[in-house]
Amino acid sequence: MRKLLELVGAGLLLIGASSLVHHFTDWFGKWAVLDRLPFLDGYELYASGIVAVLGFAVLCAGDLVPDGGTRATARTPARTSRHPAGDAEPDAGGAEPQAHGGQSDAHTGEDGD
Numbered sequence: 001m002r003k004l005l006e007l008v009g010a011g012l013l014l015i016g017a018s019s020l021v022h023h024f025t026d027w028f029g030k031w032a033v034l035d036r037l038p039f040l041d042g043y044e045l046y047a048s049g050i051v052a053v054l055g056f057a058v059l060c061a062g063d064l065v066p067d068g069g070t071r072a073t074a075r076t077p078a079r080t081s082r083h084p085a086g087d088a089e090p091d092a093g094g095a096e097p098q099a100h101g102g103q104s105d106a107h108t109g110e111d112g113d
Contacts, residue, residue, distance in 0.1 A: 014031070
């Protein structure tokens with residue numbers, strides 16, 4: 001599914017961008033498909049801009065779809081603990097676990113001099 005979205009998005013982006021370039025510079029005459037459609041007479045510029053933006057959006061959406069052959073969980077990295085003390089989590093007060101028995105110098109009454 002991802003490859004299909006990338007293919008469709010690239011095609012739409014190519015058609016829209018080439019029609020825009022053809023409108024302003026008269027290059028890419030064979031690629032300017034939107035200029036040949038009779039129901040778009042007078043609106044080729046708007047249609048080619050919309051198709052180019054739509055192609056870019058489909059390309060971006062293709063990145064959000066997981067690959068068909070791999071599981072989505074196989075691509076996510078394993079979660080590691082952010083805390084240096086291993087599995088110890090900080091308490092509800094937001095204090096970090098202490099390395100020397102859980103008491104800081106401020107709680108023991110020592111000056112630290």
